[in-house]
Amino acid sequence: xxxxxxxxxxxxxxxxxxxxxxxxxxxxxxxxxxxxxxxxxxxxxxxxxxxxxxxxxxxxxxxxxxxxxxxxxxxxxxxxxxxxxxxxxxxxxxxxxxxxxxxxxxxxxxxxxxxxxxxxxxxxxxxxxxxxxxxxxxxxxxxxxxxxxxxxxxxxxxxxxxxxxxxxxxxxxxxxxxxxxxxxxxxxxxxxxxxxxxxxxxxxxxxxxxxxxxxxxxxxxxxxxxxxxxxxxxxxxxxxxxxxxxxxxxxxxxxxxxxxxxxxxxxxxxxxxxxxxxxxxxxxxxxxxxxxxxxxxxxxxxxxxxxxxxxxxxxxxxxxxxxxxxxxxxxxxxxxxxxx
Amino acid sequence: xxxxxxxxxxxxxxxxxxxxxxxxxxxxxxxxxxxxxxxxxxxxxxxxxxxxxxxxxxxxxxxxxxxxxxxxxxxxxxxxxxxxxxxxxxxxxxxxxxxxxxxxxxxxxxxxxxxxxxxxxxxxxxxxxxxxxxxxxxxxxxxxxxxxxxxxxxxxxxxxxxxxxxxxxxxxxxxxxxxxxxxxxxxxxxxxxxxxxxxxxxxxxxxxxxxxxxxxxxxxxxxxxxxxxxxxxxxxxxxxxxxxxxxxxxxxxxxxxxxxxxxxxxxxxxxxxxxxxxxxxxxxxxxxxxxxxxxxxxxxxxxxxxxxxxxxxxxxxxxxxxxxxxxxxxxxxxxxxxxx
DNA sequence: CTGAAAGCGCTTACAG
DNA sequence: CTGAAAGCGCTTACAG
Numbered sequence: 001x002x003x004x005x006x007x008x009x010x011x012x013x014x015x016x017x018x019x020x021x022x023x024x025x026x027x028x029x030x031x032x033x034x035x036x037x038x039x040x041x042x043x044x045x046x047x048x049x050x051x052x053x054x055x056x057x058x059x060x061x062x063x064x065x066x067x068x069x070x071x072x073x074x075x076x077x078x079x080x081x082x083x084x085x086x087x088x089x090x091x092x093x094x095x096x097x098x099x100x101x102x103x104x105x106x107x108x109x110x111x112x113x114x115x116x117x118x119x120x121x122x123x124x125x126x127x128x129x130x131x132x133x134x135x136x137x138x139x140x141x142x143x144x145x146x147x148x149x150x151x152x153x154x155x156x157x158x159x160x161x162x163x164x165x166x167x168x169x170x171x172x173x174x175x176x177x178x179x180x181x182x183x184x185x186x187x188x189x190x191x192x193x194x195x196x197x198x199x200x201x202x203x204x205x206x207x208x209x210x211x212x213x214x215x216x217x218x219x220x221x222x223x224x225x226x227x228x229x230x231x232x233x234x235x236x237x238x239x240x241x242x243x244x245x246x247x248x249x250x251x252x253x254x255x256x257x258x259x260x261x262x263x264x265x266x267x268x269x270x271x272x273x274x275x276x277x278x279x280x281x282x283x284x285x286x287x288x289x290x291x292x293x294x295x296x297x298x299x300x301x302x303x304x305x306x307x308x309x310x311x312x313x314x315x316x317x318x319x320x321x322x323x324x325x326x327x328x329x330x331x332x333x334x335x336x337x338x339x340x
Numbered sequence: 341x342x343x344x345x346x347x348x349x350x351x352x353x354x355x356x357x358x359x360x361x362x363x364x365x366x367x368x369x370x371x372x373x374x375x376x377x378x379x380x381x382x383x384x385x386x387x388x389x390x391x392x393x394x395x396x397x398x399x400x401x402x403x404x405x406x407x408x409x410x411x412x413x414x415x416x417x418x419x420x421x422x423x424x425x426x427x428x429x430x431x432x433x434x435x436x437x438x439x440x441x442x443x444x445x446x447x448x449x450x451x452x453x454x455x456x457x458x459x460x461x462x463x464x465x466x467x468x469x470x471x472x473x474x475x476x477x478x479x480x481x482x483x484x485x486x487x488x489x490x491x492x493x494x495x496x497x498x499x500x501x502x503x504x505x506x507x508x509x510x511x512x513x514x515x516x517x518x519x520x521x522x523x524x525x526x527x528x529x530x531x532x533x534x535x536x537x538x539x540x541x542x543x544x545x546x547x548x549x550x551x552x553x554x555x556x557x558x559x560x561x562x563x564x565x566x567x568x569x570x571x572x573x574x575x576x577x578x579x580x581x582x583x584x585x586x587x588x589x590x591x592x593x594x595x596x597x598x599x600x601x602x603x604x605x606x607x608x609x610x611x612x613x614x615x616x617x618x619x620x621x622x623x624x625x626x627x628x629x630x631x632x633x634x635x636x637x638x639x640x641x642x643x644x645x646x647x648x649x650x651x652x653x654x655x656x657x658x659x660x661x662x663x664x665x666x667x668x669x670x671x672x673x674x675x676x677x678x679x680x
Numbered sequence: 681c682t683g684a685a686a687g688c689g690c691t692t693a694c695a696g
Numbered sequence: 697c698t699g700a701a702a703g704c705g706c707t708t709a710c711a712g
Contacts, residue, residue: 001452003705014683019707029681046452050394051705054688061401061433070622075415079436086435093401094434095426096419112386227626260626282410286567286600288628343689354699359691369697391689394704 002043011039022047049091053115061093062309063116065107067123068099071225072253073279073296074122077143080302081120088310090117099225100187104128108135118309123225125194126150139312141305144296146198148321156308156319158301160326165294166202167209168328169248169276174210177336178246178274181207181214184233184258185223185250196222199250199278219244223254230257238265238273245273245337252277252284252293259287259333270335280329289332300324342383351379362387389431393455401433402649403456405447407463408439411565412593413619413636414462417483420642421460428650430457439565440527444468448475458649463565465534466490479652481645484636485535488661496648496659498641500666502535505634506542507549508668509588509616514550517676518586518614521547521554524573524598525563525590536562539590539618559584563594570597578605578613585613585677592617592624592633599627599673610675620669629672640664 004022008015013032020028021036039045062085066074078094085092093116097103105128107119118139126147133140133152140155147157173181183203186196200220207214218241223233230249234257238244247262249255255277259269267273269289277284280295301324311317344362348355353372360368361376379385402425406414418434425432433456437443445468447459458479466487473480473492480495487497513521523543526536540560547554558581563573570589574597578584587602589595595617599609607613609629617624620635641664651657 005705015706016683016685016708017681020682023707027681032681044452048394048455048705050390050455051688052707054388054390054394054690054705055707056688061431069419070416072412072415072623075412076410079409082434082436091401091433092435093431094422095432096422112384115388115390227622231626256623256626260628260630263628282567283412283596283623286571286596288600288603290600345689355690356692356699356701357697360698363691367697372697388689391704392691394689394706395691396704 002045004045004047007036007039007043007045010043011036061091061116062118062120062313063093063095063107063110064120064122065103065124066094066096067101067103067121068225069096070227070253071099071123071251072281072283073144073251073298076281076298077122077302080298081122081143081306084302084306088306090310099123102128104131104133104136107140108132111135111137118313120305120309129155139309141309143301143305146321146323153319156305156312157321158304158308158324160294160296161323162198163202163205165278165326165328166199166248166250167206168202169199169278169294170203170206171210172328173246173248173274173276173334174206174212176246176274176334179212180219180241180243180245182219182221182234182237182241182244182247183250184221184230184237184247185225185254187222196250203248223249225251225253227253227257227260230254231261232257234258234261235265238262238267246334247273247275249275249277252279252281252291255291255293256283256287259291270333271338274334274337276334280327284331287331287333292331292334293329295327295329297324297326342385344385344387347376347379347383347385350383351376401431401456402458402460402653403433403435403447403450404460404462405443405464406434406436407441407443407461408565409436410567410593411439411463411591412621412623413484413591413638416621416638417462417642420638421462421483421646424642424646428646430650439463442468444471444473444476447480448472451475451477458653460645460649463535469495479649481649483641483645486538486661486663493659496645496652497661498644498648498664499535500634500636501663502538503542503545505618505666505668506539506588506590507546508542509539509618509634510543510546511550512668513586513588513614513616513674514546514552516586516614516674519552520559520581520583520585522559522561522574522577522581522584522587523590524561524570524577524587525565525594527562536590543588563589565591565593567593567597567600570594571601572597574598574601575605578602578607586674587613587615589615589617592619592621592631595631595633596623596627599631610673611678614674614677616674620667624671627671627673632671632674633669635667635669637664637666 007018082092121142124142142157144159146159147155221233221237223229277293284291347358422432461482464482482497484499486499561573561577563569617633624631
């Protein structure tokens, strides 16, 4: 195997100088840089990352923590994040966690055993970060949830403005003539740290703005972020409240499960029941009928998240919290209620 | 940070002995083992994996190479493989590759730069493995394709019997009264190394067994393993051959895209056109109508693959090639042709 | 700008 | 069964 020693010997420079060239140190002569780079290319030399990391006291891998299995939206982001990271020469480790597990504790443990350079969280509960987020001693980025109010020195976040989007969804449904609107998804707890809560908050504002009442008991049903979750929760919801004419599923994965349940209950979408999702996943463009939804830009989310993390790992940039744009996509799953 | 040095000091034994305890070496006294293990527990000590791997000349991470973006079947396996590997205490790195890229070359490169312990391939082209598979110097497992005939010393494989399953699919459609059957998916090349080809082979046998002709020009259309691919390919197929009454998509992801296209062309499923997929992904149970398909057991696939890899990494077990069972799931997407 | 050298935290012959 | 020591391939003060 070719090591830095070989490159040193072959180039006529010392190991130290070769190392400096590899790491783009400024204090290297042009001549040395050119010569060393040439030899590296000739030998197709790859520095041993274990040795490098041993010195630098960190593992090369950026770890992506995905909260929830079979959440298709996260799968899409994961693919992009991984690809961008790889193009930047970074190693990528992945850990899938249950939707309800403590991702911060998992990260803390990984810090001592694997020493990753940084974390990207796909989904996260702010409550966990508030409790012991600072125990994670490497840069973190939270995607699809806002952590601005936590003000942690090691946590950036990028997400759509969930509140604003929630508002637009309900406003959109109301403008289509719906007044008995159901909402599914998220956990029932009112901690305010869950993504579902922020979307819900926007919904409530929209109901209030239109002077329409919203009875959580009769119009809300919690659900896991899965198709099975959506299937069960919408069934419960429509059974306990047959007056509902439109459903907002706070994730497309949930919405797709719900569509199937609505169909199984004998209703037509959107004639009998309208449904709108959130995320804008690829699958939603192929459902029958096509799913109306709030589209989050996966590409921007992934790119901003990785860029932020790398700048903080390599150049100690400060944390940032940014909204990324969203658009309401009109599919075929929303219509005016037929009894109008 | 606690290092092996601290454990040595605290336990009263040398670094060497501590290392032997950690690595379960036989030549350690019972007393030493107990004492050292106690201190390790007290200190919550985690060995530095970089140092370990530097010595052992390998990286801890098992790397999963996923061939193709947005292939929902692979995403499901990925989640399970990652979880099982993590439960075994293994680090997991992931690399998503384009469906048509050379995964073997990618692996060879990773070997020199990252030194993984082993690879799990989700999808793979046998041709690439035949050419330079032996250049990968760590154990490999190929999932969802059979590599038995290649007889490589470093490659195990687990998959359904694609030929048998392909046979059953066509047999099933023919028994439903279809004779003009279209097939979509896979690449047009007849190398015989692609998964599509094996399924196709079984299909051809079934046509022959029933004495029905199959004109590849008029009844086959290649497609990427994506919903967009399925959408486009079935459109082409039905345009060039309007007599088709049933379509076999060799992957559920393709099938879901195709269903949407069929609908957009003004046909009803299964009244006008029947469709059947392959894989048995979760999403197929929520489509409208539900997708009929060949179900591969993700759990078994993931578990066998990981088990095999670990046994070969740790105990130098021999390679294996095994068929895993499949079942034809009758959804709602296949009916008898209406003009019968 | 460059080189010699210490040291990161481990593993593993070697000697006893 | 145990310890002392070399060495894995790098990075980085330090000295010049």
